[in-house]
Amino acid sequence: MDVIRALLMPSDDMLSTVIWDLRLRRVLAGIIIGAILGGAGTAIQACMRNPLASPFTFGLSFAASLGVAIALLALHGGGIQRYQITIYNPFVVSMFAFIFSLIQVALVLTLAYKAGLSAGSLVLSAIATSFAYQAILYLIQYFYLNEIMVSTVIFWTFGDLGRISWLELNIVSVVAFTIVIPYFTLRSLDYDLILSGDELAKSSGVSPQRLRLETIIVAALATALATSFVGVIGFVCLAAPHVARLIVGSGHRYLIPASMLFGSILLTSSDTIGRAIIAPTVIPVGIMTSLIGAPLLVYLLLGARGRGYRD
Amino acid sequence: MVIEISVRDVKVYYRSIKALDGVSISVNGGEVLSILGPNGAGKSTLLKVINGVLRPVMGVVYIDNKNLLKIPRRELARRIGIVPQRVHLATLLSVYDFVMTGRRSYINLFPTKIDEEKVYEALKVVGALELANRSLDELSGGELQRVVIARALAGEPEVLLLDEPTNNLDLKYQIEVLNLIRSLRSRGLTIIVALHDLTQAFRISDKVLLLKGGRVYAVGRPEEVLKPEVIFEVYGVPTIVIREHKIIAPLFQ
Numbered sequence: 001m002d003v004i005r006a007l008l009m010p011s012d013d014m015l016s017t018v019i020w021d022l023r024l025r026r027v028l029a030g031i032i033i034g035a036i037l038g039g040a041g042t043a044i045q046a047c048m049r050n051p052l053a054s055p056f057t058f059g060l061s062f063a064a065s066l067g068v069a070i071a072l073l074a075l076h077g078g079g080i081q082r083y084q085i086t087i088y089n090p091f092v093v094s095m096f097a098f099i100f101s102l103i104q105v106a107l108v109l110t111l112a113y114k115a116g117l118s119a120g121s122l123v124l125s126a127i128a129t130s131f132a133y134q135a136i137l138y139l140i141q142y143f144y145l146n147e148i149m150v151s152t153v154i155f156w157t158f159g160d161l162g163r164i165s166w167l168e169l170n171i172v173s174v175v176a177f178t179i180v181i182p183y184f185t186l187r188s189l190d191y192d193l194i195l196s197g198d199e200l201a202k203s204s205g206v207s208p209q210r211l212r213l214e215t216i217i218v219a220a221l222a223t224a225l226a227t228s229f230v231g232v233i234g235f236v237c238l239a240a241p242h243v244a245r246l247i248v249g250s251g252h253r254y255l256i257p258a259s260m261l262f263g264s265i266l267l268t269s270s271d272t273i274g275r276a277i278i279a280p281t282v283i284p285v286g287i288m289t290s291l292i293g294a295p296l297l298v299y300l301l302l303g304a305r306g307r308g309y310r311d
Numbered sequence: 312m313v314i315e316i317s318v319r320d321v322k323v324y325y326r327s328i329k330a331l332d333g334v335s336i337s338v339n340g341g342e343v344l345s346i347l348g349p350n351g352a353g354k355s356t357l358l359k360v361i362n363g364v365l366r367p368v369m370g371v372v373y374i375d376n377k378n379l380l381k382i383p384r385r386e387l388a389r390r391i392g393i394v395p396q397r398v399h400l401a402t403l404l405s406v407y408d409f410v411m412t413g414r415r416s417y418i419n420l421f422p423t424k425i426d427e428e429k430v431y432e433a434l435k436v437v438g439a440l441e442l443a444n445r446s447l448d449e450l451s452g453g454e455l456q457r458v459v460i461a462r463a464l465a466g467e468p469e470v471l472l473l474d475e476p477t478n479n480l481d482l483k484y485q486i487e488v489l490n491l492i493r494s495l496r497s498r499g500l501t502i503i504v505a506l507h508d509l510t511q512a513f514r515i516s517d518k519v520l521l522l523k524g525g526r527v528y529a530v531g532r533p534e535e536v537l538k539p540e541v542i543f544e545v546y547g548v549p550t551i552v553i554r555e556h557k558i559i560a561p562l563f564q
Contacts, residue, residue, distance in 0.1 A: 189415060
């Protein structure tokens, strides 16, 4: 009762502040970021014709981590205070993570573009560049970062919805509702088409290269944005599409909305469970989504039998 | 509905390989043209050029006297339906969803009632209505081929291009597909089909085009072109032609 009152009539008391400022922000972040990640996973899988692909296949997590490492190194953006890792200037660190993710995506796309923008060339250039990023990250960690900074980078990569500020949440929401969700939804028929082959897509007047390029840009931008604000929550991109596919089938008109919905559900419920299970200690949501999503995926996979994956 | 296609002096090079080296051919509306020739003769390449997917280095394709490259992509997609040699089955689309992709050039945002009706109509034409809710990878080779043809028909094309539609099918399904092609001809479609089997070409074609090394070796009515001496020169295999049954049989040594 008090919760509803606080939601409808926010005042200055403690309850209102907790609900509005902490809980609601987390839940909204979970819903929106979950939808982005779920939709992006499905779209990328269709474009690459590969059920294992996701926006993180393009090396976004390493790129973002490298950005964080460099932000810490160059700007002294973090440290330890009373057993708690603190990032002094979260917005700067987020921006660094975002910029490095963009550089990574641009690099992958340039390389793949030179090689003809086929599904194969994309995967190869993504793998090659993310190994390079990983090497640079380790190199920096090995030579320049002290143990506090290394653990800050690692801490940062554990996704945490509580980290996002209202401003950041607004940015993500605007991008999600004006670009990401409309784009994936409107292109759903084209994802069916590109799944069946580039030749069929071309003959139906849909350029497979353009669809791939646009999808990757939209998915990667949104994912990079989400990652730089809340950390790496990669498993949603993988779990949401597959769980949705086992429930509504492979037609993208239903699959895209379903995987967005399931991404939201998975992320918010993981976050809630992660906060409640060994309270007051919070398990980062990046860990929780995998802990919850993996068994669920395996369960559905085994239960699907007749509708399972075959070659 | 009946439209005429004419290909004039088309050349396509893949790096240094001349895939098509000055090919000209014309097809009258409502005819069946078979493209024949050994592997690598340029059959699939020619189909891709007529489809507008592959731009020739030289030469022009005319559809009803209009340069194909000047026809908007969407209009072209409506007029020409294709049945490619291979369809990816990596992810499990339902037959209905797959056939619906054939309506892409009519759909602006989301499929309407009309699109739905056309999908069922196309499935009915190929006799695959009961497969609508099955998954693509559950189909037999013959069923899949009919569904792929239904996908092309769902776009209500005037021209149908088929790339070796009888490959990998057993005898019964081969005949089924050939009969289907014939029945589509009687609906007024202009049909161009790449084939390996000369007997099949003999039976269904109004005209055959024999390619060798990217050039036109012979063109004309099947009984004019498919003679043992011509077949020997193109394929290097001695054959006999049994005329009254329209059969071409290779002579094994």
